[in-house]
Amino acid sequence: MPRVRVRVPAALRALAGGAAALDVEGRTLGDALHALGPLTPRVLDDAGNVRRHVHVFVNAAATRALDAPLAEGDIIHVLPAVSGGSS
Amino acid sequence: MSVKKGDTVVLAGTKKGLFVLHSRDRRRWKSEGPYFEGMPIYHATSDGKTLHASATNDHWGPAVRRSTSWGARWAKDESAPAYAKATGLSVERVWNLTRGEEGTLYAGVEPAGLFASRDDGKTWQSVEGFNAQKARKDWMPGGGGLCLHTILPYPGDARRMVVAASAVGIFGTNDAGTSWRLMNGGIAAPFLPAGKTDETMLGSCPHKLVRDARDPALLYMQNHAGVYKRRRGDAAWTPIMKGLPSPFGFPMAAHPHDAGTVYTMPLESDMNRVTGGGAPAVYRTRDEGKSWTRLAKGWPKESAWLTVLREGMATDGKDPAGVYVGTTTGQLYASRDEGDSWKCIAQTLPPVLSVSTTVAR
Numbered sequence: 206m207p208r209v210r211v212r213v214p215a216a217l218r219a220l221a222g223g224a225a226a227l228d229v230e231g232r233t234l235g236d237a238l239h240a241l242g243p244l245t246p247r248v249l250d251d252a253g254n255v256r257r258h259v260h261v262f263v264n265a266a267a268t269r270a271l272d273a274p275l276a277e278g279d280i281i282h283v284l285p286a287v288s289g290g291s292s
Numbered sequence: 293m294s295v296k297k298g299d300t301v302v303l304a305g306t307k308k309g310l311f312v313l314h315s316r317d318r319r320r321w322k323s324e325g326p327y328f329e330g331m332p333i334y335h336a337t338s339d340g341k342t343l344h345a346s347a348t349n350d351h352w353g354p355a356v357r358r359s360t361s362w363g364a365r366w367a368k369d370e371s372a373p374a375y376a377k378a379t380g381l382s383v384e385r386v387w388n389l390t391r392g393e394e395g396t397l398y399a400g401v402e403p404a405g406l407f408a409s410r411d412d413g414k415t416w417q418s419v420e421g422f423n424a425q426k427a428r429k430d431w432m433p434g435g436g437g438l439c440l441h442t443i444l445p446y447p448g449d450a451r452r453m454v455v456a457a458s459a460v461g462i463f464g465t466n467d468a469g470t471s472w473r474l475m476n477g478g479i480a481a482p483f484l485p486a487g488k489t490d491e492t493m494l495g496s497c498p499h500k501l502v503r504d505a506r507d508p509a510l511l512y513m514q515n516h517a518g519v520y521k522r523r524r525g526d527a528a529w530t531p532i533m534k535g536l537p538s539p540f541g542f543p544m545a546a547h548p549h550d551a552g553t554v555y556t557m558p559l560e561s562d563m564n565r566v567t568g569g570g571a572p573a574v575y576r577t578r579d580e581g582k583s584w585t586r587l588a589k590g591w592p593k594e595s596a597w598l599t600v601l602r603e604g605m606a607t608d609g610k611d612p613a614g615v616y617v618g619t620t621t622g623q624l625y626a627s628r629d630e631g632d633s634w635k636c637i638a639q640t641l642p643p644v645l646s647v648s649t650t651v652a653r
Contacts (some may be wrong), residue, residue, distance in 0.1 A: 216352065234623035246372065246374065247349075247352040250353065251376070251379075251381060252375070252377055252379075252380050256351065256352065258350060258351045262386040275476075286351065
């Protein structure tokens with residue numbers, strides 16, 4: 206099972222015990238995002254999709270495909286999208 | 293935190309955080325916060341000891357947060373109601389938090405649904421009798437979204453409850469949420485071909501409902517297209533808008549003690565959702581809507597084009613009752629004499645989404 210590192214955005218670090226990164230195992234991006242404990246529902250909505258205003262990158266490539274395969278040592282970035290401004 | 297036992301506490305949920313105002317005498321107010329800066333607080337509620345707030349992060353989704361220190365500290369085990377994955381639904385925001393009988397905390401959410409927590413907001417269970425109704429495939433959102441925004445437990449009877457969802461209607465249960473019946477009879481609906489809704493027809497647009505202080509079987513409603521009352525056993529709603537300047541408005545609040553007494557704040561019209569003529573006024577009935585009194589002392593007399601949203605009005609439990617109104621332009625008005633006179637106790641808040649009150653215990 207590939208071991209990957211998930212970078213935790215500053216706004217969610219309180220839910221990760223203050224950690225800036227979490228190391229998890231997963232064959233796919235979905236596996237890794239489901240392994241984040243209390244962070245998972247902040248990244249994925251109830252239906253299991255990446256939240257609308259959240260961007261996910263595997264290494265430098267943006268993706269929302271939860272079946273995207275992971276390789277040992279991949280870095281997953283979870284970031285707030287550039288959105289808002291209407292309020 | 294300086295909230296003291298016996299203080300009147302006003303929770304002002306705004307588009308940019310939660311403000312906690314408190315006062316010993318309801319003349320001088322102190323403000324704490326904002327908490328959850330930058331986040332819309334659709335609703336907050338307190339039983340006098342524990343404070344629950346619906347804090348929605350536009351990126352990271354909704355959460356219900358809990359504090360026993362009036363906001364100074366918040367429990368780390370934040371929670372949120374969530375639909376089962378198989379439904380394909382996802383909770384966008386929590387519109388209302390209401391304490392029910394036997395200590396249950398209820399959450400009304402968007403897309404319209406009802407959730408219950410029996411551990412003070414730590415975990416949530418779907419009220420499946422409501423959320424899994426077959427007819428929900430026909431529910432259509434209104435301008436404010438498909439939200440369940442009103443939850444009215446029945447004092448002393450945990451089997452009974454009424455809830456309301458925008459652009460869908462009013463629902464009642466007599467069996468603790470196992471089954472629900474629509475209660476849309478007799479409500480004007482100019483946005484439907486029929487012009488009104490029958491009892492079981494979808495599409496009424498309730499904005500806010502309250503129970504009478506003395507008779508919990510008597511409901512009052514500010515609807516999109518009128519103001520109504522209904523007593524248990526009635527087959528339809530009865531219009532009570534004669535004497536109001538407009539049938540349109542969002543909020544409604546019941547007097548905490550007096551029978552037949554409720555407050556509303558009419559807006560000019562559906563197409564112009566501001567206080568009519570630039571002269572804001574709260575309206576009060578003391579006779580179940582047979583007559584209404586305009587209450588404008590202390591409000592601007594001109595050039596005040598205000599909007600008050602569905603959760604923007606509340607009463608406190610004191611005697612004489614206090615009444616509170618928050619506007620989308622950031623003013624918070626308070627009355628300590630049942631609405632007869634008003635004072636602006638906060639002038640420049642972010643847009644106010646919700647107002648609720650409690651007395652600190």
